[in-house]
Amino acid sequence: MERLLVLVRHGQSDWNLKNLFTGWKDPDLTEQGVREATSAGRRLKALGLTFDIAFTSVLTRAQHTNSLILGEIGQPDLPTIRDQALNERDYGDLSGLNKDDARARWGEEQVHIWRRSYDIAPPGGESLKDTAARVLPYYITEILPRVLRGERVLVAAHGNSLRALVMVLDRLTPATIPSMELATGVPLVYRLKADSTVESKEVLEG
Numbered sequence: 485m486e487r488l489l490v491l492v493r494h495g496q497s498d499w500n501l502k503n504l505f506t507g508w509k510d511p512d513l514t515e516q517g518v519r520e521a522t523s524a525g526r527r528l529k530a531l532g533l534t535f536d537i538a539f540t541s542v543l544t545r546a547q548h549t550n551s552l553i554l555g556e557i558g559q560p561d562l563p564t565i566r567d568q569a570l571n572e573r574d575y576g577d578l579s580g581l582n583k584d585d586a587r588a589r590w591g592e593e594q595v596h597i598w599r600r601s602y603d604i605a606p607p608g609g610e611s612l613k614d615t616a617a618r619v620l621p622y623y624i625t626e627i628l629p630r631v632l633r634g635e636r637v638l639v640a641a642h643g644n645s646l647r648a649l650v651m652v653l654d655r656l657t658p659a660t661i662p663s664m665e666l667a668t669g670v671p672l673v674y675r676l677k678a679d680s681t682v683e684s685k686e687v688l689e690g
């Protein structure tokens with residue numbers, strides 16, 4: 485039985501382009517982001533992949549990416565479940581600040597810790613651990629059971645909500661997760677074993 489799980493980070497957003505911390509703020513895709521999402525769909529189509537269900541967050545950039553992918557693979561009406569559990573990490577007080585300005589103010593190292601450490605939260609926001617504490621229960625109760633019963637599942641979400649998931653799938657640790665980056669619009673094609681561990685992973689780079 486095929487147990488297919490495809491994860492994709494949304495295409496470039498307006499605030500990615502402007503280099504602003506975004507979190508739960510809700511900018512849409514840029515033109516480049518639209519191209520990235522469309523091209524992600526084309527790459528999935530080239531592999532002949534189709535889906536039974538899609539999951540996305542309640543944020544526009546992820547939903548727009550999901551729609552563009554579904555349009556590209558010829559499944560524009562695929563049922564899609566939107567849930568806040570898949571939202572980007574809440575960046576708290578950093579939301580809306582320029583990332584270079586933040587480095588100038590708090591130092592390169594502190595900003596890197598807020599962005600990439602496992603358990604140190606930015607002021608007023610979520611650490612990756614906090615993000616994982618909402619993403620993983622959602623994955624285990626809503627997404628994984630479908631994959632294990634053979635439904636082909638697409639998840640269009642965010643850099644850090646997907647890092648929380650990839651951390652578990654790829655067996656990364658709090659020590660190794662900081663160097664893991666997810667590019668915008670690059671699908672990760674996982675096939676799972678019956679015990680829910682990873683059988684194979686393919687990264688569909690452009």
Ligand SMILES: O=C(O)[C@H](O)COP(=O)(O)O
Nearest residue numbers: 504505506507572599643
């Ligand atoms: O919320 C954001 O600013 C981005 O989507 C992810 O940002 P990061 O790469 O700083 O975690």
